[in-house]
Amino acid sequence: MKRILVPLVVALAMATTAAAAPRVSGITVYAASSLTDVFPRIDPGPKYSFGASSTLAAQITQGAPADVFASANTTIPDQLFAKGLVQKPVVFTRNRLVLVVPTSNPAGIQSVYDLRKPGTKLVIAATAVPVGSYTLQVLKQMGLTASVLRNVVSRESDVRSVLSKVALGEADAGFVYSTDAKTVPGKVQVIKVPAWAQPKLTYAMAIVASSSNKAAAQRYISEILSKAGQAKMLAAGFLALPKKKTG
Amino acid sequence: MSGRGARRALLGLAYFLASGVALAFLVLPVLAIFVHVSPGKLIDQLSNPVVTDALIVSLKTTVLAQALILLFGTPTAYLLASRRFPGRSLCVTLVELPLVLPPAVAGIGLLAALGREGMLGSSLDAFGVSLPFTQSAVTVAVAYVASPLYIRQAIASFEATDPHLTAASRTLGAGALRTFFRVVLPLARGGLVAGLALSFARGLGEFGATIMFAGSLQGVTQTLPLAIYAEFDQNFDAALAMSGVLIVISAVLLLTLRIGLSWQRSPSTRSLSLFGTSGSA
Numbered sequence: 001m002k003r004i005l006v007p008l009v010v011a012l013a014m015a016t017t018a019a020a021a022p023r024v025s026g027i028t029v030y031a032a033s034s035l036t037d038v039f040p041r042i043d044p045g046p047k048y049s050f051g052a053s054s055t056l057a058a059q060i061t062q063g064a065p066a067d068v069f070a071s072a073n074t075t076i077p078d079q080l081f082a083k084g085l086v087q088k089p090v091v092f093t094r095n096r097l098v099l100v101v102p103t104s105n106p107a108g109i110q111s112v113y114d115l116r117k118p119g120t121k122l123v124i125a126a127t128a129v130p131v132g133s134y135t136l137q138v139l140k141q142m143g144l145t146a147s148v149l150r151n152v153v154s155r156e157s158d159v160r161s162v163l164s165k166v167a168l169g170e171a172d173a174g175f176v177y178s179t180d181a182k183t184v185p186g187k188v189q190v191i192k193v194p195a196w197a198q199p200k201l202t203y204a205m206a207i208v209a210s211s212s213n214k215a216a217a218q219r220y221i222s223e224i225l226s227k228a229g230q231a232k233m234l235a236a237g238f239l240a241l242p243k244k245k246t247g
Numbered sequence: 248m249s250g251r252g253a254r255r256a257l258l259g260l261a262y263f264l265a266s267g268v269a270l271a272f273l274v275l276p277v278l279a280i281f282v283h284v285s286p287g288k289l290i291d292q293l294s295n296p297v298v299t300d301a302l303i304v305s306l307k308t309t310v311l312a313q314a315l316i317l318l319f320g321t322p323t324a325y326l327l328a329s330r331r332f333p334g335r336s337l338c339v340t341l342v343e344l345p346l347v348l349p350p351a352v353a354g355i356g357l358l359a360a361l362g363r364e365g366m367l368g369s370s371l372d373a374f375g376v377s378l379p380f381t382q383s384a385v386t387v388a389v390a391y392v393a394s395p396l397y398i399r400q401a402i403a404s405f406e407a408t409d410p411h412l413t414a415a416s417r418t419l420g421a422g423a424l425r426t427f428f429r430v431v432l433p434l435a436r437g438g439l440v441a442g443l444a445l446s447f448a449r450g451l452g453e454f455g456a457t458i459m460f461a462g463s464l465q466g467v468t469q470t471l472p473l474a475i476y477a478e479f480d481q482n483f484d485a486a487l488a489m490s491g492v493l494i495v496i497s498a499v500l501l502l503t504l505r506i507g508l509s510w511q512r513s514p515s516t517r518s519l520s521l522f523g524t525s526g527s528a
Binding site for chain 1 (some may be wrong): 309362363364379458461462463464465467468475477479480481483526
């Protein structure tokens with residue numbers, strides 16, 4: 001009884017206060033940090049665990065009770081798929097890498113090239129974390145690897161830690177997703193990464209092989225891929241999927 | 248008669264089972280780490296630069312933090328132990344507060360106080376000092392979370408020294424400073440060492456405040472616990488090996504402490520030994 005009542009009450013409360021109502025409940029979704037705000041907005045029903053995709057993957061490998069895994073890249077879900085830990089991943093959104101600086105911009109950074117200035121305090125994510133590897137790709141593409149990595153003062157454990165170090169004004173700059181920058185309006189300035197240096201930045205999700213509720217997990221994935229789900233992703237600043245169907 | 252005997256046997260069995268469960272629970276994770284990493288693998292990982300860098304950063308910052316704790320904590324503890332003044336218990340509570348703070352709260356607090364945008368950040372900036380992301384930030388975080396362990400124990404040890412001996416020393420003509428170094432400090436030594444070992448171990452394990460206040464960069468601010476967390480994602484073996492290294496260091500520390508303490512508990516110093524104090528502290 002309680003099991004039915006509680007979600008019902010939550011659903012009612014949600015229906016009156018916000019537009020989103022939980023549709024899928026009783027599952028646990030492991031999702032990349034960059035999805036922290038948008039996923040519960042699409043469906044507040046499931047239990048969420050947000051973190052670096054790499055950390056979540058390590059937890060799933062160690063037997064964490066996840067039903068759905070949503071990663072900020074395609075490589076990690078593909079690796080888990082190859083090991084039989086998740087079902088076939090589907091691409092569900094895209095994103096863009098940007099440079100953020102504190103609103104006060106203490107280091108006077110105007111472009112990615114300014115990161116070469118000696119003494120600049122740059123924070124990036126650890127290499128294993130998707131956003132960290134995208135960052136290295138951008139720097140390599142722009143021929144800045146050596147000159148900019150010299151100024152890295154911290155390799156953070158996920159994208160939101162990079163963002164908070166910049167938003168707090170402790171770091172001079174950091175690479176995050178454009179969608180993350182939107183979550184701290186007024187705290188950071190966004191500097192674009194040139195389009196030609198943008199890495200291919202696609203997100204994929206999959207049903208975890210050990211899930212005991214695969215039907216609900218599938219319904220959740222369909223919900224993210226649905227028109228309404230995708231509209232919320234776009235509203236949060238994520239990019240539309242390429243025209244060519246992937247699934 | 249036989250009923251009482253049976254009950255006693257049952258009680259004994261219950262004690263035995265409960266301690267068996269407790270012991271297994273406490274030993275199992277440590278054992279599992281060493282089952283996963285063979286000694287050979289552990290030695291191999293000692294040449295992994297991530298591991299060696301983290302080990303060096305950890306030892307450097309922890310040793311430096313302990314030196315600071317000793318330097319500032321000892322007089323603080325002596326003052327709090329030997330003087331009675333209004334607000335004393337408030338002071339003791341404030342000194343002990345970081346002990347019960349969640350490390351994440353300590354990290355936020357350090358950022359709010361000493362960060363670039365923090366309370367004292369702009370004054371530090373004026374001197375050209377910026378703490379976050381430096382090795383000094385790690386030392387500060389370690390000192391912050393570890394010092395209460397030392398100071399607490401030091402207060403208890405100083406309080407347990409026989410005031411008659413101090414008084415005798417003074418009546419025999421020794422000054423306050425000489426009395427402190429020649430009488431009080433030797434008497435309290437066992438307790439001080441115990442406190443220092445505990446605070447050393449706590450400092451070595453520091454994680455939350457460090458990752459928030461100092462960030463994580465190999466060879467600069469990435470301590471062993473931070474490196475374990477980072478490697479968990481990509482190289483589980485390295486994470487296991489580093490955990491093994493930390494266990495060995497901590498065990499050696501604990502063992503040294505035990506041996507040191509039993510040596511301290513010699514009959515001649517029994518009435519002053521720290522066991523009387525640490526047991527009640």
